[in-house]
Amino acid sequence: MSELLDKSDKRTKYCGEFTANDIGKKVCVMGWCQKQRDLGSLIFIDLRDRSGIIQLAFDENTPKEVYDKAFRTRSEYVICAKGTVRARGEAAVNKNMPTGEIEIAVEEYKILSSSLTPPFAITENSDVKPELRLKHRYLDLRRPDMQKRIMARSRLAKITRDYFEENGFIEIETPNLVKPTPEGARDYLVPSRVHPGSFYALPQSPQLYKQLLMLSGFDRYIQIARCYRDEDLRADRQPEFTQIDEEMSFVTQEDVIAINEGFLKRVFKEFLGKDIQTPLPRLTYAEAMERFGSDKPDLRFGYELVNLTETLRSTGFKVFADAIQSGGSVRAIKIDGGAKFSRKEIDSFAEFVKTYKAKGLAWYKFAEDSTFSSSYAKFLDESENKAVLEKMNAVPGDLILIVADSKDQIVFDALGALRREIAFKTGVIKSGDYKMLWVTEFPLLEYDEEDKRFYAKHHPFTMPMEEDLQYLDTAPEKVRAIAYDIVINGTEAGGGSVRIHVPEIQQKMFSVLGMQKEEYEEKFGFLLDAYKYGAPPHAGLAFGFDRLVSLLLEIDDIRDVIAFPKVQNASELMTGAPAPTDSKALSELGIAVVREE
């Protein structure tokens, strides 16, 4: 049976905090048994807490009752030990351990809890199946690497709040039980007990509330906010996720960018000890697509896109010619040293671009000995081949990869993804290298071929660029938004926009989105009303907090920076959520489960 703590059991400090300065002191430590070693007449126990490990020593001078308990102690038993700090014998010093010079000669000892043998060892970088880790998350979180990550996340939250508070931002909590959004296909719904048949939604973001807070005159708002999205989970998505949510009044895009560059500067300095240079580079959306085939370009390496359309405009090679003649393009990337890739690897690249709807991948391998092999060279005439090599600045050792399509977007998507895919293979990306930029001037709208209508690319409250307002009626596809993303190492870490604060522009925006007056009045009436009572110009931004933590810690799986994450199918393996509930609870809510046969 477990022993209980009493008031006199006061921990001196954490295990990892003892040093040679403590030698001779009577101390009390508490923690978990990392390892017990029984050497016959000696027992050693490594005692672990969140700070590290200290060695407990038991020998012939230890009271028998204490020695017997140490003898019985197994991994993960919870211990309270009192004793005297002493130097280890010279031979026993462990230089790999911060407390490796010392140990505690134990005089009093309580087993506060015993433990079954855990299903996996509580050690760093243990190679355990993710499902097992998540099922026993309370044990997984004991592992030192997980401890560090969760503590780092806490530190980042603190740095964030401190920075924004110093800059006059007010933390305001917005509701989590909100009105379902009209097209909220991805809303989590919450049935109301008081109003049967009515539902709350969990917010996909505090967007509307933070805009209303600007109308309320709070001027600068910050919230580390939980958001919810009910959709198929990708590797970096969770049904509930956290964002650093900001909004500012009486500002332009430049003010939002400046505040957030200051924030990133602070984070990189305090969190990683790195100085970053501001202002950060910027690319317009158009430039980013043209050069990197992506609106979240990874600047840690080159492999930029080159437009070969003009170079090959009069080619007889049908694959290229067709793409060009139907208004598309031929573009290429050059992989420095890429000639070392095998045919098999190049074939796998061709497979890769098909997932982005590219019909194929043309390639040219320029070997170190200046010979070449190519999938397309035989279809071009000599001058065309030469022109391509020149345009690409190709030198021996390079690999040229070409995509042609009648749709520019497919060319961009395929090559944009491919350059990053290959970069991870060539090792051109170095750990600890951070490349950030702003992408600006996003298109305001996206045309959906299927629905035959425009959708807002960011959201319907995004302000068009002033110089493009003129096209809103006549050529909406040309209108650029005052919207900006912050991209770190090829990942969108955050994004935002200047909002529409002028009711007339908002109404026009709704019209462009195909809504009649009655429709948008019904859907957004309270918001449109609010804007009639004096709205300040305002703009904001949100960082994906989980994503920012994982970027800073260079962790691929976002679940490793969340204490209790859900898996791909949105369930939590430890508790088994979600779960069926009893029909009484449902009938009180006025709903029933409908089973499809």
Place this chain on the structure above:
Amino acid sequence: MSELLDKSDKRTKYCGEFTANDIGKKVCVMGWCQKQRDLGSLIFIDLRDRSGIIQLAFDENTPKEVYDKAFRTRSEYVICAKGTVRARGEAAVNKNMPTGEIEIAVEEYKILSSSLTPPFAITENSDVKPELRLKHRYLDLRRPDMQKRIMARSRLAKITRDYFEENGFIEIETPNLVKPTPEGARDYLVPSRVHPGSFYALPQSPQLYKQLLMLSGFDRYIQIARCYRDEDLRADRQPEFTQIDEEMSFVTQEDVIAINEGFLKRVFKEFLGKDIQTPLPRLTYAEAMERFGSDKPDLRFGYELVNLTETLRSTGFKVFADAIQSGGSVRAIKIDGGAKFSRKEIDSFAEFVKTYKAKGLAWYKFAEDSTFSSSYAKFLDESENKAVLEKMNAVPGDLILIVADSKDQIVFDALGALRREIAFKTGVIKSGDYKMLWVTEFPLLEYDEEDKRFYAKHHPFTMPMEEDLQYLDTAPEKVRAIAYDIVINGTEAGGGSVRIHVPEIQQKMFSVLGMQKEEYEEKFGFLLDAYKYGAPPHAGLAFGFDRLVSLLLEIDDIRDVIAFPKVQNASELMTGAPAPTDSKALSELGIAVVREE
């Protein structure tokens, strides 16, 4: 049409921050028109932002176009003005305004937004119907008093996080989509799209997760956590509310109390500028009931309960005698100076105690001239009457109020509530007076007469007091818990307990609560499993954050410290949440609305 900001429109500082030191400077201000006064050849505009007000001045030297726009400006128009700070003429100085000595002579002027006439004036303490305020919350929040409250709340959150961070607490986010609790009659349920027929619950508190975090070795946890409870709303309850949620490992009750006394000391000093003396007073639950008839006693005034049971044990007055003989009690409070209350007022007190199930209220009015009137004196003999007055230490001017009942709890509830009700009427409670205490040694269990079983008073994970463990099988009603509440001015500001970390005690607790092994294994299996792998002793506490803010600001209505609160019936008047949703969304979730006919 609204004018837009451009990059050159940079606010110098907030309106309320200008002083005579700025005289002569060219400045730019932005904000809302609080008031426009047109004096013929002069126009004044009070421009408001979150910091305060500055006066804009327009006269014959103002460019005509600017003057015309100022002329058109109405209340709540949003303005960007540039000009030069100057001293006001001596006669125009407004001593009631921090910026009352100065004004800005405006040279450039943009109307960024116009405004309809708001449905109520944007002024402090405006006497507007709560429903109207909440419907136009974005306007209500513009009022300076609401601005101050929401900003104060933000400041309290900052103080809280700083304090706990300095004390080694780690902020960890726990999930908001959790497994429904087995008896979660008050859970909000969230249907799962991926698992039709299954539900998440929104957490009533992070209780289980924070305990698991202690098992994970994080040692000290803090979260300002959103919690959800689907129940009929009382004045101080919201369907979603915020708590300061804490948990600590390797501690006893004393450590939790010490940390939180340090927190309150910090809060009162930094937030209110008050020094509070620690350690705070403590009362056991039994003492609190005996003296104040309440487990959340208000110590700002006396009116303590006096037990007259022994004094009246042999009385012939049936009302008192019956109560005593059936094992109940007769208790009284004395209201100093209460003889001034009229019969009508005393009758209203009698009505008041009936809401607490008391059958009546006996009273004795001891007038200043030493005459008396009484509802019961004629039924007692002279010595009994004398004994009561002596026991009550009554002096002329006092009012004695007596409740007798066969159930002590009814006597306590009635008098406990009555003493506070009367204190609000006598004016004995002074603004700015704070009286805090800890209430400890709560009963572990409550017996429910209807269900004929015990329920956990705090929650089923609360540790019994060690000396009472022996009664757990034989006399569970006698067992006290290691549980503690922090009470401020008669309100439970927070509460917590030491948790059961010993599986055997936890299992016994479930048995006492009437659960068989299969039942608790099914309901809490994952938790019981977790405790088998080495659980540290742990304990925690949670403050109601909304309530703490309202206590510190001395605000009765908790809705006044929440930016977007819900009303009594759990709806939000501004957006109309909750709302019906379309059947397509429901069928995707595999549920249907069932209408009762």
